[in-house]
Amino acid sequence: MTLENGPLSEKLELRATGLRKSFGGVEVLHGVDITVKGGEVLALLGENGAGKSTAIKILAGDYKRDAGVIVIDGEEADIRNPRDAGAYGLRVIYQEFSDAPDLSVAENLSLGSLPRNRFGLVDWARVRRDAREILEKLGVELPIRALVGTLGVAERQVLEIARALARSARLLILDEPTSALTLEETDALFAFIERLKAQGVAIIYITHRLDEVERIADNVLVFRDGDAVAEGPVSEFGRKEMVEAMVGHELVEEVASLRGEGHEIGDPVLRVEGATSEGVFSDVDLEVRGGEILSLFGRIGCGALELAEAVFGLREMTGGSMSVGDVSGQPSSPKDAIARFGIGFVPIDRKIDGLLTVLNVAENLSVASWPWMTKGGLLPPRATAKVFERWYDTLDIRGKGGATQIVDTLSGGNQQKVVLGRWLERESRLLVLAEPTRGVDVGARAQIYHVLRQFADQGIAVLIVTSDIEEVVRISDTIVVMSRGRVVGRHRADEVDRAQLIRQAAEDTVEAAAAG
Amino acid sequence: MDDTSVAAGGESSPEATSSVGISTRARIARVFVAMPPEVVLIVVLVALGLIFAQGSEFFLTTRNMRNVLLSVSVLGILAAPGTLLLISGNFDLSVASAAALCGCIAGVVAEENSAAAAILAALGVGLLAGIFNGILSAYAGIASIVVTLGTWLGYRGLARLFSNGQTIRMNGKVDFITNDIFGVPAQIVLFVLITVLAWFVVRYTRFGRSVYAIGSNPTAARLSGIRQKPTIFVMFIVSGLLAGLAGLILASQLDAASGNAATGVELEVVAAIILGGASLSGGRGTIPGTVLGVFILGIMQNGLTLLSISSFWQDVATGVVLVAAVGLDQVRLRLSGS
Numbered sequence: 001m002t003l004e005n006g007p008l009s010e011k012l013e014l015r016a017t018g019l020r021k022s023f024g025g026v027e028v029l030h031g032v033d034i035t036v037k038g039g040e041v042l043a044l045l046g047e048n049g050a051g052k053s054t055a056i057k058i059l060a061g062d063y064k065r066d067a068g069v070i071v072i073d074g075e076e077a078d079i080r081n082p083r084d085a086g087a088y089g090l091r092v093i094y095q096e097f098s099d100a101p102d103l104s105v106a107e108n109l110s111l112g113s114l115p116r117n118r119f120g121l122v123d124w125a126r127v128r129r130d131a132r133e134i135l136e137k138l139g140v141e142l143p144i145r146a147l148v149g150t151l152g153v154a155e156r157q158v159l160e161i162a163r164a165l166a167r168s169a170r171l172l173i174l175d176e177p178t179s180a181l182t183l184e185e186t187d188a189l190f191a192f193i194e195r196l197k198a199q200g201v202a203i204i205y206i207t208h209r210l211d212e213v214e215r216i217a218d219n220v221l222v223f224r225d226g227d228a229v230a231e232g233p234v235s236e237f238g239r240k241e242m243v244e245a246m247v248g249h250e251l252v253e254e255v256a257s258l259r260g261e262g263h264e265i266g267d268p269v270l271r272v273e274g275a276t277s278e279g280v281f282s283d284v285d286l287e288v289r290g291g292e293i294l295s296l297f298g299r300i301g302c303g304a305l306e307l308a309e310a311v312f313g314l315r316e317m318t319g320g321s322m323s324v325g326d327v328s329g330q331p332s333s334p335k336d337a338i339a340r341f342g343i344g345f346v347p348i349d350r351k352i353d354g355l356l357t358v359l360n361v362a363e364n365l366s367v368a369s370w371p372w373m374t375k376g377g378l379l380p381p382r383a384t385a386k387v388f389e390r391w392y393d394t395l396d397i398r399g400k401g402g403a404t405q406i407v408d409t410l411s412g413g414n415q416q417k418v419v420l421g422r423w424l425e426r427e428s429r430l431l432v433l434a435e436p437t438r439g440v441d442v443g444a445r446a447q448i449y450h451v452l453r454q455f456a457d458q459g460i461a462v463l464i465v466t467s468d469i470e471e472v473v474r475i476s477d478t479i480v481v482m483s484r485g486r487v488v489g490r491h492r493a494d495e496v497d498r499a500q501l502i503r504q505a506a507e508d509t510v511e512a513a514a515a516g
Numbered sequence: 517m518d519d520t521s522v523a524a525g526g527e528s529s530p531e532a533t534s535s536v537g538i539s540t541r542a543r544i545a546r547v548f549v550a551m552p553p554e555v556v557l558i559v560v561l562v563a564l565g566l567i568f569a570q571g572s573e574f575f576l577t578t579r580n581m582r583n584v585l586l587s588v589s590v591l592g593i594l595a596a597p598g599t600l601l602l603i604s605g606n607f608d609l610s611v612a613s614a615a616a617l618c619g620c621i622a623g624v625v626a627e628e629n630s631a632a633a634a635i636l637a638a639l640g641v642g643l644l645a646g647i648f649n650g651i652l653s654a655y656a657g658i659a660s661i662v663v664t665l666g667t668w669l670g671y672r673g674l675a676r677l678f679s680n681g682q683t684i685r686m687n688g689k690v691d692f693i694t695n696d697i698f699g700v701p702a703q704i705v706l707f708v709l710i711t712v713l714a715w716f717v718v719r720y721t722r723f724g725r726s727v728y729a730i731g732s733n734p735t736a737a738r739l740s741g742i743r744q745k746p747t748i749f750v751m752f753i754v755s756g757l758l759a760g761l762a763g764l765i766l767a768s769q770l771d772a773a774s775g776n777a778a779t780g781v782e783l784e785v786v787a788a789i790i791l792g793g794a795s796l797s798g799g800r801g802t803i804p805g806t807v808l809g810v811f812i813l814g815i816m817q818n819g820l821t822l823l824s825i826s827s828f829w830q831d832v833a834t835g836v837v838l839v840a841a842v843g844l845d846q847v848r849l850r851l852s853g854s
Contacts, residue, residue: 352733358799359732377722
């Protein structure tokens with residue numbers, strides 16, 4: 001076993017040069033170089049479609065490169081499929097888990113190579129011993145007998161990495177590993193990555209979050225439109241330089257001016273008083289006015305998301321009252337929230353909860369308005385196509401197929417715009433969004449903020465639940481900080497800085513730490 | 517020096533030689549992927565037609581085509597609501613049993629009452645059967661495949677109870693259901709009407725698009741304000757009602773009702789829908805596809821019988837065609853995915 005003593009395994013040095021790849025005659029990767037060494041974290045930045053994942057899939061053996069050379073430890077590597085990549089110690093940790101949730105942690109660590117005793121039966125004692133050894137080596141504590149499905153997201157992520165290392169991985173490629181993690185879990189993962197670094201593992205870290213690059217990476221490599229446009233030590237890059245490299249110059253200016261300044265903020269639209277849901281949030285007062293963008297900021301699990309769900313009728317409040325405009329009471333269901341209260345809701349995971357994946361763009365844009373649009377139950381494609389024509393300019397939905405493109409084939413940012421557009425079409429009075437730009441690239445993110453600002457300028461009240469500090473400071477007029485189900489701070493956006501907000505959101509842990 | 521140049525040559529030369537072959541293959545693959553799924557089915561249907569026309573002079577006659585239509589109409593009538601259910605991610609495995617039950621009810625009622633009473637009784641029981649399936653599947657939160665697996669057994673048992681395990685003679689009482697309307701047998705007219713109606717509903721109504729939305733992503737549908745339960749409930753009711761109609765047609769065709777009528781038809785229905793391109797996990801499927809699936813099954817049966825191939829081999833052949841057609845479609849989907 002590779003983990004028996006000292007460093008995990010020999011350090012690797014990978015040098016890929018001139019990687020090219022075309023799909024159907026269109027070149028999407030124009031000859032890029034990637035260099036990474038053991039004990040080093042290389043952050044790979046770039047918008048969706050910049051060629052990051054194509055490059056990664058070439059390294060992982062999922063795609064066959066059209067041109068280019070991969071040299072590992074000074075020798076040319078012949079990577080034709082994922083098996084070859086594995087043999088060289090290259091492994092990709094995707095966002096989707098590849099573990100077996102119904103099996104134990106220990107068994108997952110030996111999956112595919114379960115040790116057998118002399119009778120040819122599974123040697124369970126050794127399975128557990130091996131598991132304990134691996135986890136100890138990595139400095140990770142996981143309950144080895146627990147079923148993997150019962151672990152938290154962060155723990156499964158760590159297990160996923162441990163599984164790769166148990167199969168003697170020397171280069172780990174992490175694909176946006178923190179996208180589903182809380183701040184605390186992210187800290188734990190980063191500590192883990194630091195340990196791996198110290199043990200000589202090479203890491204390519206794909207992300208959209210610039211603060212993570214600053215925290216964890218040694219070098220950064222930025223892709224744009226299939227080219228590597230910038231690279232070097234992280235210390236030589238500022239945030240502004242990174243963004244500029246990712247999107248080019250034109251968007252950067254726009255990003256800065258997104259805060260709504262000098263526009264009219266109208267009458268209260270959403271009023272929540274003393275809202276309580278046993279054990280989730282309690283005694284929350286909230287007021288969102290027409291034309292205002294209010295961010296409900298807090299760490300995952302702080303109760304903000306649950307409050308937003310309650311506002312949309314997805315969760316019952318046990319106490320308190322709410323009203324939207326002149327309609328008071330709590331919606332009994334999403335249908336009620338949409339029809340009677342005029343609320344629109346963009347869920348946290350658009351892919352799972354927001355999109356009607358097999359329907360087309362026009363249908364996805366119009367679905368919430370179907371009850372209005374239909375005459376005698378009829379819904380001709382012409383009617384939905386009209387909805388598309390009304391919005392595709394405003395929203396800048398970029399797809400090849402127009403109104404009838406199946407929404408599943410759009411990029412993440414465009415999908416999110418479609419979900420947003422649904423509520424524009426529905427003429428909602430209040431829009432509630434949960435983590436609206438998670439997993440969305442920088443360019444599309446700016447556009448989404450732009451659309452939200454347009455919403456607000458039309459007098460719509462916008463309530464955003466987010467754990468992304470960048471988002472809070474860039475888009476909101478008002479910021480309400482939640483922690484442990486309670487409101488712990490209220491600020492006007494121009495009166496507060498990042499550090500203050502993060503400190504406030506983490507308040508209870510600070511107190512708990514002080515007490516303990 | 518030499519070593520590296522050899523390695524580099526070895527790397528590039530096979531790619532250069534194979535690139536021509538790949539591009540033709542890629543072109544064929546692209547055409548294949550771009551085709552609507554129905555094209556594959558039409559090709560299969562035409563190929564079967566050509567083979568059978570070679571083997572039997574009788575195959576392409578008007579009379580035989582009429583026979584094919586007669587034989588698939590019950591399957592087609594049941595497959596229309598079945599397609600909607602499957603698109604929404606639901607199954608109705610009880611349709612054939614319900615049809616047998618309704619046929620028997622019609623037979624029993626017709627013994628002492630008018631034909632109209634028998635028809636009303638059959639359709640009414642079909643409706644009830646659908647309501648029962650619908651309440652349990654949509655409102656009680658039991659998976660519809662489980663509910664209708666239960667009623668598949670239950671309705672069949674009731675049918676045999678009502679018929680006392682015997683064949684009930686109808687003495688021509690409801691045979692007008694299968695009489696000609698302007699020279700076309702009524703069951704064919706019903707099949708065509710119901711199919712066209714289903715196609716229209718699926719394509720042009722809010723209800724139809726909601727069915728796709730629910731099958732595609734139930735949570736997203738709910739968050740968009742689509743009411744899932746009533747939609748599913750209505751589909752089961754229609755399915756039950758049409759099972760009643762199918763039972764009447766079968767009883768009328770044979771001029772007899774039997775508790776064993778339409779045995780196994782529920783799986784033929786599922787087979788036809790799947791052949792037509794529907795996905796077992798919901799969200800995918802079309803009425804034209806299902807109709808083609810129905811015809812492929814019907815023509816297989818008809819043609820193989822004309823070629824005097826034993827019914828045992830017919831089942832084997834049908835099974836092969838089913839798996840091959842769905843497999844081909846999977847290949848197409850996989851190609852389009854990458």
